[in-house]
Amino acid sequence: MPTSPIAEAAPLSLCAREPHVPADRLVAEMVPPPRFDAVRFDTYVPDPNQPSQVEAVKVLGGFASGLGGAHATGSGRRRWFSRRPPAPAGPRGVYLDGGYGVGKTHLLASLWHATPAEPSLKAFGTFVELTNLVGALGFQQTVATLGGHRLLCIDEFELDDPGDTVLVSTLLSRLVEAGVALAATSNTLPGKLGEGRFAAADFLREIQGLSAHFRPLRIDGEDYRHRGLPEAPPPATEDEVTRTAYATEGASLDDFPLLLEHLARVHPSRYGALTDGVRAVCLTGVQPVPDQSTALRLVVLADRLYDREVPVLASGVPFDALFGDEMLRGGYRKKYFRAISRLTALARDAKGLVAQ
Structure with a gap:
């Protein structure tokens, strides 16, 4: 069982959010996302x-x-x-x-x-x-x-x-x-x-x-996110994820299967707003995605988290086990490989958040 929380405030929950995004916000947000706000041609490092x-x-x-x-x-x-x-x-x-x-x-x-x-x-x-x-x-x-x-x-x-x-x-x-x-x-x-x-x-x-x-x-x-970098960190324990969520200001904490169910009730155009103000995403019980519709929604969420540079700390299976062999051989495999790559990078970013 997880240990007692070490902070008074409970973490946020993505499952508790059902954002409404007006059309004018969709237009206003058609700019490079935060991760790419400061990039320029001279900051691109060619292989x-x-x-x-x-x-x-x-x-x-x-x-x-x-x-x-x-x-x-x-x-x-x-x-x-x-x-x-x-x-x-x-x-x-x-x-x-x-x-x-x-x-x-x-x-x-x-x-x-x-x-x-x-x-x-x-x-x-x-x-x-x-x-x-x-x-x-x-x-x-x-x-x-x-x-x-x-x-x-x-x-x-x-x-x-x-x-x-x-x-x-x-x-x-x-x-x-x-x-x-x-x-x-x-x-x-x-x-x-x-x-x-x-x-x-x-x-x-x-x-x-x-x-x-x-x-x-x-x-x-090759994928620059893994060029010359260490392997992705292994999944955290459920105790580590829970303690870190309570110890990190602005972190969210959700059960992975419940989050997948919630994503089905929120239009993908709102996934960016779903993460507004979230500084880290903590997930317990990550498991392989059960079907293609769910997998495609998860891909969109992974893209929005990556754009916004939100670290992801998770327990359960590693991110490279999210999508089954049939999915990785199918017509949407380019999306699934991209999601694995980006979630792996965000998991690496989350290593420093783990509560001691």
Whole structure:
């Protein structure tokens, strides 16, 4: 049994939260998340054995510098929100193709920061967040909201759901017509690494008419989160997790199976708000995820925790045992590998929190 708590205040509980997120907050939060708020091209550390990483920095830097200046109207007057910007030479978008953990999000956020435009004229979000925005605002209002932007960055472009892919493809077509530059990332499937531009070909095929607007950039390398670092720490004991939750200000404490049940009652667009003010997540009884729907919700939560740099301390099975072999061989395996990688990094961050 866990020992007596060592602090008076009980920890927070994610299961007790049911946040409401208004549409205007979804728009306002389309900026690089806290983990990537301070990144820049010169803080990206390329793997010296991977020249494609150096090349990506060079190409993206040039792409950003080409997005300066105001949109021009037909009358020759210069305004920010013209509907008819001058057509730039070359592709109007870039697509970063590579495995998980090679720094694509770092580079995408660096592009956002380097683009010479006011923050209100640049948007950054994941594919899931973009589809959630369309759901909250409606298609036409989303086009109107983003159509005056200089740049839209889409992290983790998904090819799993044909309906969502076609929806976003149509949205991007409208935004390109309005003069918005595009940048996107996606993960090469682990089983397809080394097979040329497999992910890029999939991406360009799925977005059909947008193909000519993108320049694919292949980024090779291994997962930087584990490059030269020690192995992930083993799971903590239930006693350690409980004591740490009570001893850490702003920590949450939840039973893992109950949290999975709660996630089914909260829309994934609210998972970021679910973690507002949480400084550490403590979980007891981690066990393999029972089904694919639950697993995909957990992936979204892992992404939001990673974006916000929230350490995760857990008891039970290690994070690399969360998803069964069938899941890791299936069509969503790129998401599961990413989640394992990110949760492992957050578990490493939590080592210093363990109460003595």
